[in-house]
Amino acid sequence: MSSSRRKFLRNVALGSGALATGLPAIAGESEALVEKAIAGKPGTFNMCGYAAPRISTVRVAFIGLGNRGMGAVKRMSFIEGVEIKALCDKRPVQIEKAQKILTDMGIPKAKEYTGENGWKALCESKDIDLVYIVTPWHLHTPMAVYAMKQGKHAASEVPIAVTVEECWELVETSEKTKKHCMMLENCCYDFFELLTLNMTRNGLFGEIVHVEGAYIHDLLKQNFEKNSYSDMWRLHSNIGHDGNLYPTHGLGPIAQCLDINRGDKMDHMVSMSSGDFMMNALAKEKASTDSFYNQYIDKPYRGNMNTSMIKTSKGKTMMIQHDVTSPRPYSRIHLLSGTKGFACKYPGPERIAFGHEWIKPEELKGLYDKYTPEIVKHVGEIAKKVGGHGGMDFMMDWRLIDCLRNGLPLDQDVYDAASWSAVGPLSEKSVAKKSQTVEIPDFTRGNWKSNKPVNLTLEGGGTTTVRPVPSEHKE
Numbered sequence: 438m439s440s441s442r443r444k445f446l447r448n449v450a451l452g453s454g455a456l457a458t459g460l461p462a463i464a465g466e467s468e469a470l471v472e473k474a475i476a477g478k479p480g481t482f483n484m485c486g487y488a489a490p491r492i493s494t495v496r497v498a499f500i501g502l503g504n505r506g507m508g509a510v511k512r513m514s515f516i517e518g519v520e521i522k523a524l525c526d527k528r529p530v531q532i533e534k535a536q537k538i539l540t541d542m543g544i545p546k547a548k549e550y551t552g553e554n555g556w557k558a559l560c561e562s563k564d565i566d567l568v569y570i571v572t573p574w575h576l577h578t579p580m581a582v583y584a585m586k587q588g589k590h591a592a593s594e595v596p597i598a599v600t601v602e603e604c605w606e607l608v609e610t611s612e613k614t615k616k617h618c619m620m621l622e623n624c625c626y627d628f629f630e631l632l633t634l635n636m637t638r639n640g641l642f643g644e645i646v647h648v649e650g651a652y653i654h655d656l657l658k659q660n661f662e663k664n665s666y667s668d669m670w671r672l673h674s675n676i677g678h679d680g681n682l683y684p685t686h687g688l689g690p691i692a693q694c695l696d697i698n699r700g701d702k703m704d705h706m707v708s709m710s711s712g713d714f715m716m717n718a719l720a721k722e723k724a725s726t727d728s729f730y731n732q733y734i735d736k737p738y739r740g741n742m743n744t745s746m747i748k749t750s751k752g753k754t755m756m757i758q759h760d761v762t763s764p765r766p767y768s769r770i771h772l773l774s775g776t777k778g779f780a781c782k783y784p785g786p787e788r789i790a791f792g793h794e795w796i797k798p799e800e801l802k803g804l805y806d807k808y809t810p811e812i813v814k815h816v817g818e819i820a821k822k823v824g825g826h827g828g829m830d831f832m833m834d835w836r837l838i839d840c841l842r843n844g845l846p847l848d849q850d851v852y853d854a855a856s857w858s859a860v861g862p863l864s865e866k867s868v869a870k871k872s873q874t875v876e877i878p879d880f881t882r883g884n885w886k887s888n889k890p891v892n893l894t895l896e897g898g899g900t901t902t903v904r905p906v907p908s909e910h911k912e
């Protein structure tokens with residue numbers, strides 16, 4: 438089915454513009470039919486396990502040089518076999534700052550692209566292999582799709598898509614162009630997550646029955662802060678969208694443990710949101726001393742806590758939460774409950790059990806010694822020095838480049854990107870219908886039954902080296 442046809446069906450189901458305005462979706466009689474139609478046509482090419490031709494020096498271009506983008510440029514500048522060819526931000530001052538990162542590292546300055554649409558010329562440029570996207574959410578899919586259509590691999594920050602249509606557009610474009618489309622889900626590369634993934638693979642938890650993940654981060658004040666990010670895009674995203682706006686940090690690592698899209702798939706979900714008890718209150722408080730905030734009073738803010746439940750085709754359950762307003766410690770939960778064992782990362786300390794009692798710290802150390810995957814042994818220490826959330830960001834970047842240089846499939850493919858991101862808009866849809874069940878599209882179109890699980894070895898790769906990290910280096 439063409440994407441315009443899907444768009445049409447989708448608009449029938451939601452009421453045109455329903456998500457954009459935050460109005461409740463219209464649950465039409467044809468819903469079941471629409472969901473079935475959304476499942477799409479048989480794929481033309483399976484990108485899971487796809488190995489693109491080797492690229493000995495990966496020429497990288499960055500779009501979006503804000504808080505996160507600047508860190509990405511810095512991390513990438515440590516990787517040998519990378520040339521940072523282009524830098525793009527609509528704010529020229531950000532490009533200047535990023536150029537300084539390059540010159541401080543003693544590497545050549547990159548070509549500059551700016552303006553609202555400068556990114557298009559960047560994608561069209563002939564001397565780029567990988568477009569690395571670090572802009573606000575609504576720009577991720579248009580930029581990734583355009584990059585692939587211009588013959589570039591695309592990597593995008595999370596979530597890579599904000600509608601189900603966008604998810605399909607990414608899948609169809611990646612399959613058609615045979616270009617990688619990776620969502621940069623860095624939490625899949627955190628140390629305990631990788632340990633427990635390898636333990637899962639080795640059967641230590643038995644059959645995993647239930648998993649939990651979350652993005653719980655006290656960002657309330659930060660999201661209302663005028664100059665801490667560009668154009669107030671984060672606050673705007675919290676208005677008119679009631680659901681789990683940022684599902685992938687919690688979902689990615691537990692989905693990998695369940696071999697989602699590679700042996701199992703997410704089948705259907707329900708979602709429930711609390712009301713808003715904090716955002717409108719803060720808008721009013723801030724408006725009392727600064728009229729800039731008048732525009733944020735009495736807006737349809739998302740519920741502060743969203744809880745979603747997903748059932749997989751093989752009968753496993755997944756619980757995902759989102760709360761970026763409450764004053765509470767950070768948590769992604771990362772809980773795995775199996776027939777033989779249990780693991781939980783947050784609230785800390787990291788814990789594992791094989792029965793009533795938590796195992797002792799020395800036993801946990803023994804598990805780390807035995808089950809730490811190869812990537813961590815190979816670049817874990819240097820990743821901690823380069824940094825990025827304690828090292829996971831660098832491990833992700835390094836692995837992406839190493840796979841491209843050695844012609845290996847990427848750890849996260851377009852089906853992972855699409856299905857993990859789709860949980861966002863689907864949660865909104867369920868919330869709008871009083872938590873009714875919604876189907877989760879099978880973006881693999883049946884290939885989940887035979888797709889191979891994520892490779893936990895460095896087989897065929899591990900050849901990419903890293904520049905020395907100066908002792909004075911800061912993340």
Ligand SMILES: NC(=O)c1ccc[n+]([C@@H]2O[C@H](COP(=O)([O-])OP(=O)(O)OC[C@H]3O[C@@H](n4cnc5c(N)ncnc54)[C@H](O)[C@@H]3O)[C@@H](O)[C@H]2O)c1
Nearest residue numbers: 501502503504505506526527528553571572594595666667
């Ligand atoms: N994976 C993680 O741990 C993590 C952490 C932080 C942020 N992020 C993600 O990174 C992305 C960026 O977040 P941020 O905090 O850096 O936001 P930011 O507002 O600081 O940066 C966004 C940048 O994009 C630029 N931009 C906007 N429109 C543009 C356009 N048309 N062309 C070129 N540049 C444009 C802005 O000028 C700005 O510099 C988001 O998707 C966010 O979710 C991920």
